[in-house]
Amino acid sequence: MQVSFIVPLYNCLPLTQAMLASLSATLPPGLACEIIFVDDGSTDGTRAWLATLPPPCRALLNPTNLGFAGACNRGAASARGELLFFLNNDLVLQRHWFEPMRAAFDRFPDAALVGNVQRHASSGAIDHAGIFFNAKGKPAHLTARPLRSALSGYRAVPAVTGACFAIRTTLWRELGGFDEHYRNGSEDVDLCLRAAALGRRPYVALRSVVRHHISQSPGRNLRNEQNTQRLVHRWRPQIVRLAARARALHDLRTNWDGARDATDFARAAMTLAYVLHLRREPPRHVLTGLESALDAEFARWRSLGLAPPDAPA
Numbered sequence: 001m002q003v004s005f006i007v008p009l010y011n012c013l014p015l016t017q018a019m020l021a022s023l024s025a026t027l028p029p030g031l032a033c034e035i036i037f038v039d040d041g042s043t044d045g046t047r048a049w050l051a052t053l054p055p056p057c058r059a060l061l062n063p064t065n066l067g068f069a070g071a072c073n074r075g076a077a078s079a080r081g082e083l084l085f086f087l088n089n090d091l092v093l094q095r096h097w098f099e100p101m102r103a104a105f106d107r108f109p110d111a112a113l114v115g116n117v118q119r120h121a122s123s124g125a126i127d128h129a130g131i132f133f134n135a136k137g138k139p140a141h142l143t144a145r146p147l148r149s150a151l152s153g154y155r156a157v158p159a160v161t162g163a164c165f166a167i168r169t170t171l172w173r174e175l176g177g178f179d180e181h182y183r184n185g186s187e188d189v190d191l192c193l194r195a196a197a198l199g200r201r202p203y204v205a206l207r208s209v210v211r212h213h214i215s216q217s218p219g220r221n222l223r224n225e226q227n228t229q230r231l232v233h234r235w236r237p238q239i240v241r242l243a244a245r246a247r248a249l250h251d252l253r254t255n256w257d258g259a260r261d262a263t264d265f266a267r268a269a270m271t272l273a274y275v276l277h278l279r280r281e282p283p284r285h286v287l288t289g290l291e292s293a294l295d296a297e298f299a300r301w302r303s304l305g306l307a308p309p310d311a312p313a
Contacts, residue, residue: 004081115160162188
């Protein structure tokens with residue numbers, strides 16, 4: 001099985017060189033692969049360096065800056081592998097990071113995107129072990145490995161980060177790649193939600209660990225608000241369901257001491273049962289709280305002058 005590694009670039013040449021060195025040192029011997037660098041308008045000598053690379057490396061040079069989604073889409077369109085691995089250029093790949101991610105596709109027939117554990121390059125603290133939706137309905141990184149998933153080595157999650165993930169080429173093309181309306185943010189979560197709508201699941205390979213310098217490309221966070229607004233506008237009903245358990249836990253932590261009568265205790269008991277997976281459906285008050293939190297967020301976005309995006313479900 002041939003594997004295509006796709007690496008979008010925008011400046012940061014020393015990080016790119018270190019990433020390629022770590023990739024070359026950690027791939028299994030004899031792996032049939034190609035490494036596709038997609039340069040998004042670098043001005044720091046990256047393009048001259050790319051011209052010196054031998055196979056299996058090859059480079060695509062964008063005439064204008066397309067952003068993360070556009071650069072990844074262009075690289076994937078030219079890929080010849082059955083599996084696509086998308087890698088940020090500020091990763092430091094560790095030994096045996098690759099094998100658990102590839103194995104997930106054999107182990108889980110419903111696997112969509114497969115991510116991994118990412119530690120901060122400087123501190124070593126876990127920055128990503130999957131993505132969940134928090135009590136406000138916003139995507140956030142899980143930063144601890146779950147004990148109940150440790151034996152299997154895998155964890156099903158709502159989403160994984162685009163910094164390091166794998167996907168079958170057939171599914172990528174069925175989904176149409178990243179939505180380029182997102183600009184350097186939330187396109188990864190959107191892709192996971194679109195895959196979930198087809199009955200596929202994102203997984204984290206817990207035994208695959210990399211280091212990540214995090215958000216090194218210039219302009220990485222300039223459109224965070226617009227990207228999150230587009231994501232929530234498109235996927236609001238799904239996000240409410242995905243965030244319900246985090247909201248229920250939040251309600252327990254903040255309201256348990258305020259229970260004063262039988263109604264309050266009954267409500268707290270329902271919430272606890274849902275948090276402990278003893279109740280399948282979230283209590284209505286949990287969903288109402290999430291809807292109110294999202295209404296407040298949309299009001300804040302309006303106050304920032306952000307018009308509702310044209311993002312059909």
